[in-house]
Amino acid sequence: PxxxxxxxxxxxxxxxxxxxxxxxxxxxxxLEINTLAILPLISKSHHPRAIEAAxxxxxxxxxxxxxxxxSSMNNAWYTGQWDITQLTHPMxxxxxxxxLAMKLGLAPFHFWFPEVLQGSxxxxxxxxxxxxxxxxxxxxxxxxxxxxxxxxxxxxxISTALGGWMGLNQTQTRKILAFSSxxxxxxMTIIVSYSPKLTLLNFYLYILMTTATFLALNxxxxxxxxxxxxxxxxxxxxxxxxxxxxxxxxGLPPLTGFLPKWLIIQELTKQxxxxxxxxxxxxxxxGLFFYLRLAYCATITLPPHTTNHMKQ
Amino acid sequence: MALAVMLLNGASFxxxxxxxxxxxxxxGPLLSNSKLYSSYRRPGAETxxxxxxxxxxxxxxxxxxxxxTQLSLLKKETQDYLQGPGGHPLSQHLLEQTRVLWQFRSQExxxxxxxxxxxxxxxxxxxYIKLGRNNQAALLYGTLNTEVPRDGETKYxxxxxxxxxxxxxxxNRKKYYDWSNFNTLYIRVRGDGRPWMVxxxxxxxxxxxKDDLYSYFMFTRGGPYWEEIKIPFSKFFFSSRGxxxxxxxxxxxxxxxxxxxxxxxxxxxxxxxxxxxxxIGLLNDRAHREEFAYEIYDKNTPV
Numbered sequence: 001p002x003x004x005x006x007x008x009x010x011x012x013x014x015x016x017x018x019x020x021x022x023x024x025x026x027x028x029x030x031l032e033i034n035t036l037a038i039l040p041l042i043s044k045s046h047h048p049r050a051i052e053a054a055x056x057x058x059x060x061x062x063x064x065x066x067x068x069x070x071s072s073m074n075n076a077w078y079t080g081q082w083d084i085t086q087l088t089h090p091m092x093x094x095x096x097x098x099x100l101a102m103k104l105g106l107a108p109f110h111f112w113f114p115e116v117l118q119g120s121x122x123x124x125x126x127x128x129x130x131x132x133x134x135x136x137x138x139x140x141x142x143x144x145x146x147x148x149x150x151x152x153x154x155x156x157x158i159s160t161a162l163g164g165w166m167g168l169n170q171t172q173t174r175k176i177l178a179f180s181s182x183x184x185x186x187x188m189t190i191i192v193s194y195s196p197k198l199t200l201l202n203f204y205l206y207i208l209m210t211t212a213t214f215l216a217l218n219x220x221x222x223x224x225x226x227x228x229x230x231x232x233x234x235x236x237x238x239x240x241x242x243x244x245x246x247x248x249x250x251g252l253p254p255l256t257g258f259l260p261k262w263l264i265i266q267e268l269t270k271q272x273x274x275x276x277x278x279x280x281x282x283x284x285x286x287g288l289f290f291y292l293r294l295a296y297c298a299t300i301t302l303p304p305h306t307t308n309h310m311k312q
Numbered sequence: 313m314a315l316a317v318m319l320l321n322g323a324s325f326x327x328x329x330x331x332x333x334x335x336x337x338x339x340g341p342l343l344s345n346s347k348l349y350s351s352y353r354r355p356g357a358e359t360x361x362x363x364x365x366x367x368x369x370x371x372x373x374x375x376x377x378x379x380x381t382q383l384s385l386l387k388k389e390t391q392d393y394l395q396g397p398g399g400h401p402l403s404q405h406l407l408e409q410t411r412v413l414w415q416f417r418s419q420e421x422x423x424x425x426x427x428x429x430x431x432x433x434x435x436x437x438x439x440y441i442k443l444g445r446n447n448q449a450a451l452l453y454g455t456l457n458t459e460v461p462r463d464g465e466t467k468y469x470x471x472x473x474x475x476x477x478x479x480x481x482x483x484n485r486k487k488y489y490d491w492s493n494f495n496t497l498y499i500r501v502r503g504d505g506r507p508w509m510v511x512x513x514x515x516x517x518x519x520x521x522k523d524d525l526y527s528y529f530m531f532t533r534g535g536p537y538w539e540e541i542k543i544p545f546s547k548f549f550f551s552s553r554g555x556x557x558x559x560x561x562x563x564x565x566x567x568x569x570x571x572x573x574x575x576x577x578x579x580x581x582x583x584x585x586x587x588x589x590x591x592i593g594l595l596n597d598r599a600h601r602e603e604f605a606y607e608i609y610d611k612n613t614p615v
Contacts, residue, residue, distance in 0.1 A: 048524065048561075
């Protein structure tokens with residue numbers, strides 16, 4: 001009982017340390033505290049799959065933290081200062097880009113994310129997708145002027161593509177949410193070199209939508225697609241809300257999820273990157289497919305039929 | 313150290329067993345010939361220790377054929393992926409309540425299973441498998457013999473088992489089953505009254521838990537009538553290396569990665585046994601509400 005309090009407080013502490021730091025070592029310390037604090041939360045159920053998820057998480061995050069420290073040390077070696085906003089050495093910038101991509105789960109460093117999310121419970125998955133993304137996004141925001149835009153754009157487009165394609169055939173809701181997370185991260189990183197404020201806007205709205213989805217799924221304890229099908233009888237209002245939230249995650253126009261996408265596309269077109277804007281919006285159509293499928297299973301069908309009306 | 317080297321040189325001039333004795337008596341535990349692991353071999357493993365590089369057969373034509381089969385498997389996998397989860401359309405995945413996993417109608421169905429007995433450790437039980445009458449079932453038969461092999465380290469003996477081969481996809485990658493829609497195992501058998509144990513082995517990924525197994529018992533009636541045995545997955549208990557563990561957890565079926573299912577008989581009774589299996593399938597029993605049959609709350613809480 002006290003253990004959960006300690007872990008939650010450590011998470012908050014780690015996040016606060018990272019986002020309020022000016023020195024690279026403080027940022028790294030905050031990241032490490034976050035990693036270590038969430039490990040027991042992932043492996044709380046002592047199932048071999050949960051332990052496996054915790055191991056995978058620890059290995060990737062530790063590597064990423066080590067790379068963060070390495071890039072900052074490299075920068076300090078060449079420029080003599082440890083300030084986060086003044087990252088000037090090109091190799092440090094490169095290594096930091098890959099380290100932050102690993103921390104966030106951007107492609108091509110995304111392989112751990114679905115498995116880790118699948119091995120943890122729904123609430124821990126929520127923490128992993130939202131709270132654990134906060135420090136790296138902050139670091140991305142603070143170093144956005146010094147990171148290589150080309151690499152970021154490529155990684156973002158590949159993230160959106162992979163998140164969309166790999167999410168297509170999933171039947172486990174946690175894995176679907178993991179792929180949605182990867183897709184949204186792609187949208188966030190494509191704009192970070194041009195207008196970091198939009199990244200933050202996207203991130204906050206994403207946190208809002210994902211929290212709503214995760215908590216809704218947690219209430220109905222839906223860890224797989226077939227469980228979603230019976231929710232219309234149990235909590236019809238939650239079902240309707242889940243539909244709206246899922247469509248918002250997909251980015252459909254009258255809902256909130258469309259706002260960051262619209263602003264990002266506008267900003268990208270202003271920066272004369274209309275090809276990237278087109279590609280990324282087309283790739284998010286794939287995401288739309290599986291969100292729609294989730295919504296279809298949950299709300300639009302009345303099981304045990306697959307349509308909305310009674311078949312003869 | 314020089315003495316040891318001299319002894320080694322001297323010993324190499326003698327014959328086989330003399331060298332053995334000389335080394336052992338003087339160097340003792342330094343050069344112990346005992347293996348660092350027990351002599352138990354997993355069922356289905358080769359008897360002779362052939363080194364893996366001796367298996368390689370460098371023939372160009374065989375390589376091209378192998379590549380062609382793997383590419384066609386890959387193409388089939390992509391098509392299955394496009395159709396829906398598990399290769400079936402989504403509506404089938406959402407609505408299905410039964411699924412037949414293995415049925416025994418031909419020899420190649422039998423090849424998907426590996427039989428083994430305690431002959432691996434030196435015992436005397438025998439087990440055979442063949443297709444039953446009219447190719448309608450598989451017949452697993454043999455003799456159980458509980459005589460302990462005299463190798464000084466085995467205490468019990470007498471078991472026979474049949475395990476399914478894990479399914480590999482293209483390029484020998486592991487293929488994962490998704491059994492999350494179902495909650496019961498459904499087996500149609502005709503036994504002879506002996507109790508069997510059903511084991512499920514889910515392949516661990518990063519952990520070295522190659523010995524963990526979920527098992528439950530299957531009691532057969534001896535009658536001439538076919539029996540349909542339903543075992544819910546919530547009843548499978550967790551054991552590792554044969555010992556039932558204290559903190560139990562239910563078997564997770566979602567990734568059910570690289571799963572093998574096995575039937576074992578080991579009821580300490582000498583004599584012949586027979587088991588006919590028609591098919592093995594999965595069932596989603598909506599009336600079964602139990603999540604897990606064993607206590608999962610903390611039992612040894614420190615005060």
